[in-house]
Amino acid sequence: MVSSMRRGLQAWIRRLLLLLITFWEAGSGQLHYSILEEAKHGTFVGRIAQDLGLEVAELVPRLFRVAAKGRGDLLEVNLQNGILFVNSRIDREELCGRSAECSIHLEVIVDRPLQVFHVEVEVKDINDNPPVFPATAKTIRFHESRLLDSRFPLEGASDADIGVNALLSYKLSSSEFFFLDIQTNDELSQSLSLVLGKSLDREETAEVNLLLVATDGGKPELTGTVQILIKVLDVNDNEPTFAQSVYKVKLLENTANGTLVVKLNASDADEGSNSELVYSLSSDVSSTIQTKFKIDPSSGEIRTKGKLDYEEAKSYEIQVTATDKGTPSMSGHCKISLKLVDVNDNTPEVSITSLSLPIPENASLGTVIALITVSDRDSGTNGQVTCSLTAHVPFKLVSTFKNYYSLVLDSVLDRESESVYKVVVTARDGGSPSLWATASVSVEVADVNDNAPAFPQPEYTVFVKENNPPGCHIFTVSARDADAQENARVSYSLVERRVGERALSSYVSVHAESGKVYALQPLDHEELELLQFQVSARDAGVPPLGSNVTLQVFVLDENDNAPSLQAPWASGTGGAVNDLVPRSVGAGHVVAKVRAVDADSGYNAWLSYELQPAAGSPHSPFRVGLYTGEISTTRSLDEADASLQRLLVLVKDHGEPALTSTATVLVSLVESGQAPKASSRALVGAVGPEGALVDVNVYLIIAICAVSSLLVLTLLLYTALRCFVSPIEGACGPGKPMLVCSSAVGSYSQQRRQRVCSGEGPPKTDLMAFSPSLSQGPDSAEERQQPSESEGLRKIWDFSLQIQLFS
Structure with a gap:
């Protein structure tokens, strides 16, 4: 309310002053009016007719008119009352600009008689224009590296008004970084500057918003503002930084080539090119890392390059550098601590050393044969190895130390039953799935002379025809020695004895190496029907071992004697x-x-x-x-x-x-x-x-019965024992040797030969019986009733031969 009263009083005073001026000018012969700009239409300016001494009634008859220089439509005279009034809006700033004096010059012309009057209407300024800055917003770029008290000139505001209305004062909004410095050159000229009062840091404060307010001296005051945006220009004063100084990564060792290890994302507080980063491996990383890993310069992705092997290196430390593109460039660093996770990708390794081969077959139990070492390049359970042997071998593994084993003898050896053992050692790790490897060693059993030469049969029966040529080969003995080499080299010799008055060696000989038995002289069945002797076989071992075989050489009769x-x-x-x-x-x-x-x-x-x-x-x-x-x-x-x-x-x-x-x-x-x-x-x-033969026949019948009973008993015993005698090698002579069977009595004639044996296998060759078949003659019945002496003797001879052969 007080302010409104104040404004009313001020307006009244201005009007009074205008009237005084007007009257003064009229008295001087030229009218002078003043009017406030922006007066409304119809605003009274002055009684121009009256002031010019003209009657209002004369105005029209005398053709009263007003001509304005320039804008003549601004003021108008009412011819009915002779009053000059505002006809249209008057803007002093538009009319006169910033000129201190602004007037509207009017020429008042009255005809009949012609009179010309000059009227000057001064347009008074009012505070109707606020201060105006060149722009409502202004952006100022400050480098963050600017020193304290650095200045940045500001363009002040302008006010279209004049005088006090154009007298401006400035005020800057509060800021911790800047303050306003005003330098007055004269009463109307001022120099404005922004002064840096605190160091800038773009990374902390990238922009500063200020408001500069200009206030004029008019009543009421008018203000103008300008938004000042201080953009802090970046200086490459920040190095790139990583989120972590150390990145810990775990990776399987069988990771494929090109697998992403880690994606780095360094940051740079700067901006623009100062924050554009290039990633690289540090220049001092080893060549191994350079061959195993690669980094994308722009994305910061580190990927594998080549094959990783836990057994080669369990971990890697990769130094990475991030460099910005500023001038000068700055760099940041980080380290990737990469630990490889073991994968069961290595098979166990088995090595067999210190072989004590060959091993004697009489070696004692627990004898160490070989040392076995196993290893696995993997770690943990993947590198824990267990060993096993093939089944059914006379050996076992004894653990002597971690991953060290001894192959020892576990049971008795016999080279004759098994001379070489192929021992396979299987090493299996504890991975999942487990891997395994094998190593084999051939354990050769060395021979010991523990086997005497052995003949297939303890006794051989050989048939040789008499009258053989001297030096005739009659038989070959062969003994097998289950030992080897010298222990199995057999030599043969006769077991010397006397045959009647002569030495055995005068009848036969044996070849020491081949075992062939030779008859040294012709044999005579009538002199010697059976020659029985032994051949000894002896090996070359130390001490030597030997055995004997018995040969029964039957001298077969040839028809070399006439009746x-x-x-x-x-x-x-x-x-x-x-x-x-x-x-x-x-x-x-x-x-x-x-x-x-x-x-x-x-x-x-x-x-x-x-x-x-x-x-x-x-x-x-x-x-x-x-x-x-x-x-x-x-x-x-x-x-x-x-x-x-x-x-x-x-x-x-x-x-x-x-x-x-x-x-x-x-x-x-x-x-x-x-x-x-x-x-x-x-x-x-x-x-x-004939009378004498009667008694002979009685004895003959008794002998036949006794011999027959003995024969039947012998056959039964032979059948029960199932005695087997292998075929006999033939003897010298044009024909084959006669073979004798012990299980039956066969009849032999010129037409046939009958061989009878009992049991399984080939016929036995123990006995041959000859039973002539008697043909019927004219008086055969008589001969059967009264056998002759010669026939009885022949029967006795036949049965005696049978008994001799059986015995």
Whole structure:
């Protein structure tokens, strides 16, 4: 309210002053009015008619008019009352600018009579214009490195008003960094400066907003403002910084090439190029790191380059530098502590050293054979290795120290059953999945002379034909020694003994290396049927070991002896015996008996008798027993028969080829009167011996029964024992050796050979029996009823041969 009263009083005083001036000017002959600018339309200026001494009524008749220089429409005269008033808005600043004096010059023209008056209307300034700065906002750039008290000139505001209304004062908003310094050149000229009162730091304060207020001296005061934006210009005074000085990273060692290790994001408090960073590995990093890692200069990504290996390096320290692009450039540093995580990527390694090979087969248990070292380049459980051996070997592993083992003997060795052991050591780590490796060693077992030479059989039976050539190979002995090398080198020798009056070495010899047995001289079956001796086999070990084998050499008979006639033909071959036979004898009367023996044996000694037909008498009344040699009549004699019968008896053995002898028997046929003499001779030559044969046959039957019982008992024993004898190597001679079986008695003839054995396997060769088959003759029935002496002797000889062979 007080302020409004003040303003009213001021307006009244101004009007009074204007009136006084107006009256003064009128008195001087020229009107002078004053008016405040911005007066409203119709505002009274002055009574121009009255002041000019003109009547209001004359104004129109005398053509009263006002002509203004310049803006004539600003003021107007009311012709009805002669008052000058404001016709349109008057802006002193527009009309006169900043001129101190501003007037509107009017020419008042009145015709009839013509009169010209000059009227000056002064336009008074009012405070209607606030101070105006050149711009409402101003941006000022200050380097943060500017020194204290540094100045920055400011352009002051301008006020279109004049005088006191244009007298400006300035005020700067509060700031810790700047203050306003005003230098007055004169009363209307001022120099404004911003002064730096505190050091700037763009990184702390990048912008400072100030408000500069200009206030004029008018009443009321008007103000003008300008926003001042102080932008702090960056200076490269900050080095790049990392979020961490040390980055800790863990990475698997089998990470693929190009894997991101870490992405660095350094910051620089500066801006622009001063904050543009370039990343690089520090210049003093090792060449190994440069080959393993790479960094992207712009993004700061560190990636792997190449293969990482935990066993090569467990960790890496990578120094990284971030450099800005400022001038001069600044750099920051950090360290990446990279630890590799072990992966089970290394198989265990096995090495076998200090081999004590070969190992003797008699080595004691616990003998150390080899030292085994295992290792694994991995760590932790991945590097924990356990060892094992292949199964079923006579060895074991004994741990002596961490990752050190001894291969020791765990059971008894026998080179003859296993000479080389392939021992495989398997090392397996504790990784998941686990890796394993193997190492093998061949453990050779050295031979010890612990095996004597052994023959396949303890005894061999060999058959050799008699009359062999001297030096004939009759058999080969072979002993096998399970040992090796010298311990298995066998030599053979005879076990010397006496054979009758002679040494064994005079009959046979054996080759020391090959084991071949040779007959040094021809053997004679009739002299020596069985030669039994031993051959010794001895190895070359130390001490030497040996064994013996028994050889039973049976000398097989050959038909090398012809039948030998006994008395009365023993005096010479072809001798004749004269017998007297009465003509009255009937058929079957024995007139004589031819006796012969053969030094051979078997079939070669089996004799048969044949009566050769006499020349000119194909129908002889006599015959000869095929195997008995008894000459008997075939019919009753008559007168037609010649008184002297010449009988030629052929004695033949069964050898191949057969050998023969002949006996001549002269039979004289006499009349019945001569019978006593003849019959007495016949009794002497035939009946007497037959009577003696009766007793022989009784003993023969007893012997046959006994021998048969012994044979059956022997066969049963052999069958029970299932004795096996391997085939025998053949002997010298054109034919194969005869093999004898112990389980049965076979019959052998020129047509067939029968071999009988018991049990499984090849036939046994212990016994051969020869049983001649008797053919039926004309008087075979009689011969069966009354066997002859020679037949009985032959049977006894056959069975005695069987008993001898069995024994």
